[in-house]
Amino acid sequence: MxxxxxxxxxxxxxxxxxxxxxxxxxxxxxxxxxxxxxxxxxxxxxxxxxxxxxDDKFSLEAIIIPDQLENNSLIFIINGNETDFWIIRKHIIINSWVYLYAIQQGSNKKIRVWLHKSNFKKQNDIRALARYILFNRK
Missing domain, CATH: 4.10.860 (DNA Excision Repair, Uvrb; Chain A)
Known part of the structure; x- marks a missing residue:
């Protein structure tokens, strides 16, 4: 992961x-x-x-990308709690920007967020996220 x-x-x-x-x-x-x-x-x-x-309902602290190819759900760390089974419904990838619209399976919680490479602690993490989104779509 x-x-x-x-x-x-x-x-x-x-x-x-x-x-x-x-x-x-x-x-x-x-x-x-x-x-x-x-x-x-x-x-x-x-x-x-x-x-x-x-409207500060949540603070997205981290995104965990699974290593297994058959697992297509992400894990988000929101307000210090690890929540899993997030499925990406819509995405937009433009240069160093990524838009995510994710829904949690079972609870129907939704997250809409624009992420820039400056939002990540390591700037190459935006590439890893974009690569996961593009190559793991089914």
Whole structure:
């Protein structure tokens, strides 16, 4: 089994996202300053910031890739707990980015995550994950 460890930078990503949405609110205010749409824009921006900061359900710490070819399920380490039987339903691989949409068999838990090579502790781990996804699809 190959352990792919992720950096724990989710909090900083949420803060950067909240900051960018906050800056976007100024653009909405400038563009719609004489309209009622400004209130709808501010409401949507506040809801977006609220859900981005509050919605920390899980922290993906590592991905374990099995060595056996007949085993097509991944093991994720979420909040320190090892959870297995994750099946990749959809994936997108673009240069150094990987999008995963995985469903856990039996519980129907879902994970949607974009991973960049900078999210991994070893930068070549993104290649191992992409290789596993591409060559182990059935």
């Amino acid at each position: 190959q352990l792919l460890e992720l950096k724990k930078s989710l909090r900083y990503r949420n803060l950067i996202y909240a900051g960018l949405v906050f800056l976007t609110s100024f653009i909405v205010a400038i563009y719609f300053h004489d309209s009622v749409i400004i209130y709808l824009g501010f409401l949507l921006i506040l809801i977006s910031i609220f859900f981005a900061i509050i």
